[in-house]
Amino acid sequence: MTIRIVLICHGSTEALHRAAFPLDEELDDQGKRQVAARRGSMGDGAGRAVCGPSLRCRQTASGLGLAAEADEGLRDQDAGRWAGRALADVRAEDPDGVRAWLTDPAAAPSGGESLLALIERVAAWLDAPRDPGGGRLVAVTHAAVMRAAVVHALGTRPEMFWSLDVEPLSSVSLTGGNGRWRLRFPQTG
Structure with a gap:
């Protein structure tokens, strides 16, 4: 069963601008404007939508016009006492x-x-059996989760995680299932 999972990074936050390990924070004013400008950009074929449980992911999904349910598998990397x-x-x-x-x-x-625990968690989420129903799942999540997904999809070394830059509201599409994934870079505009 083939499915397309479109991962979208949440909008801009204050922690991002401060280069800080985030808490559960809301989008900053810039993030809210960027999300509003992209509202409806997922088109009619959005399929099912999920999002990380954090406030910033829920606000991004809602702002994009997605009726997304929170999914613990898409939570950000736990920064512990940092x-x-x-x-x-x-x-x-x-x-x-x-x-x-x-x-x-x-x-x-x-x-x-x-990092290994994050990659394993995200790999388990990606590879979990799911009904391809609409054929597409939109997932609003965090930069760390997106990096981990790409590392898993490519089957590359975990250290490559740090070579991937993920900007607010950027997206990557993964097509496949059952542990076999292809990256797809969607057209813009």
């Missing part, structure tokens, strides 16, 4: 921890979720 803090502050206090977080996929120095 949540809410700027990366620069954490680096000044715990440089070895930040270095481990960026270089060792199994490390979880914040007490949160390691």
Whole structure:
């Protein structure tokens, strides 16, 4: 059974501008404007929609005109005790921890979720059996979840996670199922 999953990154937030590990925060004014400008851009063929349980994902989905149900499998990477803090502050206090977080996929120095655990969780979500019904599932989620999905889909090394840039409201389409995925880069405009 083939399905297309369109992953969309939530809109802009204050934590993004501060280079901070986010808490459950709302979209900032810029994010709200960007989402409003894209409202209805998913077209009639949106199919079923889901979103991460965070406020920023729910606001993005709603702002895009999607009737999305929250899905725990799309939650952001758990930043543990670093949540809410700027990366620069954490680096000044715990440089070895930040270095481990960026270089060792199994490390979880914040007490949160390691990169390997994130990738495994997202892989399980992607590969879960689902009814292709409408053939398309739109999922509003986080940059980390999108990176993990691409790493899994390509079957590449976890360290490649850090080579992927995901901007607010960017999207990637994955087509396939049963553990076999192809990336599809949709046309714009």
